[in-house]
Amino acid sequence: xxxxxxxxxxxxxxxLAGNRNVVMVVAGVFFFLPYFAIMLxxxxxxxxxxxxxxxxxxxxxxxxxxxxxxxxNWWVFVVIGVTQAIGMLAxxxxxxxxxxxxxxxxxxxxxxxxxxxxxxQILFALALGIVIALLVALGAAIAGPQGAVLxxxxxxxxxxxxxxxxxxxTPVIAIDGILNPIRILQRSWQLTKGNSFRLLGFYIxxxLALGIVxxxxxxxxxxxFAAMGGQLELIGNGLFAALLNAVFVVIFLGxxxxxxxxxxxxxxxxxxxxxx
Numbered sequence: 001x002x003x004x005x006x007x008x009x010x011x012x013x014x015x016l017a018g019n020r021n022v023v024m025v026v027a028g029v030f031f032f033l034p035y036f037a038i039m040l041x042x043x044x045x046x047x048x049x050x051x052x053x054x055x056x057x058x059x060x061x062x063x064x065x066x067x068x069x070x071x072x073n074w075w076v077f078v079v080i081g082v083t084q085a086i087g088m089l090a091x092x093x094x095x096x097x098x099x100x101x102x103x104x105x106x107x108x109x110x111x112x113x114x115x116x117x118x119x120x121q122i123l124f125a126l127a128l129g130i131v132i133a134l135l136v137a138l139g140a141a142i143a144g145p146q147g148a149v150l151x152x153x154x155x156x157x158x159x160x161x162x163x164x165x166x167x168x169x170t171p172v173i174a175i176d177g178i179l180n181p182i183r184i185l186q187r188s189w190q191l192t193k194g195n196s197f198r199l200l201g202f203y204i205x206x207x208l209a210l211g212i213v214x215x216x217x218x219x220x221x222x223x224x225f226a227a228m229g230g231q232l233e234l235i236g237n238g239l240f241a242a243l244l245n246a247v248f249v250v251i252f253l254g255x256x257x258x259x260x261x262x263x264x265x266x267x268x269x270x271x272x273x274x275x276x
Contacts (some may be wrong), residue, residue: 001263003195005202011258015095016250022094022103023250030087031246034080039238042073085117086110088253092174095257113173119181120169128159164199165189170253171260191263199259206255214244 016023070077090110093101101109132155139151168188178184192199218240225236 001195001265003198003202003259003262005198005205008202008255008258008262011261012251012254015257016254019095022106023091025103026087026091026094026106027246027250030083030090031249032242034083035245036238036242038076038080039241040234042069042076082114084249086114088170088249089113089117089174091250091253092170092257095254096171096175096261109174113179116173116179116181116184117169120166120173120184123181123185124162124166128162131155131158160200161196164196164203165192167199167203168192168256168260168263171256175257175260176264191260195263202255202259206252210248210251214248218244 086107087110090103090106093106093109094103097106132152135151135155135158139149166185166188168191169184172178172184172187172191176187178187221240222237225233225240228236
């Protein structure tokens with residue numbers, strides 16, 4: 001089945017609009033509040049990003065600062081990561097389960113799927129790391145530094161391809177109910193077969209649209225918050241960044257649900273409804 005991007009977007013918006021109340025609850029608890037907590041507890045997370053510029057030296061210094069920041073506050077980011085992963089699985093369940101589970105039931109299912117989700121991420125990271133290491137080492141051995149750069153570019157392309165192929169991990173866990181990490185990856189690969197370039201174009205358009213809107217709005221709001229100064233600026237920037245995070249995660253989950261619905265074909269329940 002070929003992906004219809006327009007239909008996938010329509011399905012996504014319909015799912016989100018039809019479940020707006022539970023979406024707001026889950027997004028607030030799992031995506032907004034944790035991110036806002038990071039902005040207040042570790043406000044330094046925004047400083048290295050602001051310092052990144054065209055100068056490679058600035059970027060290198062910013063990356064070093066980020067590394068130190070994560071090393072010192074790793075437990076905060078682990079807690080946030082766990083919270084958001086469970087929230088994503090719970091929200092995906094609420095958006096797609098025809099049995100209309102309660103928020104508590106969806107969160108419980110998200111908790112059960114959490115370790116499967118982490119397992120798939122570990123497998124993906126290991127596979128990607130091995131591919132990148134082998135390609136860069138091979139390029140360096142054959143053509144020196146220039147070869148390493150070339151193979152690094154190839155490794156990046158492969159990384160993007162693998163991201164596309166495994167992009168449906170969350171709906172596979174939440175909707176299909178598969179918990180074995182290897183089977184999850186296999187199912188995502190199967191669903192995206194023949195649609196990798198369409199999905200790439202869809203995701204690029206989505207990220208570009210969200211990035212442009214967020215960039216413009218962030219610039220305007222940043223000026224307003226900067227005029228306030230002091231703690232008001234910190235809280236304002238934190239609130240707005242957390243809101244953007246929640247909106248982006250919700251939209252992307254809706255898109256993944258829409259893509260999964262289309263590529264997986266009609267469910268058994270849909271078929272039954274057709275003939276009843």
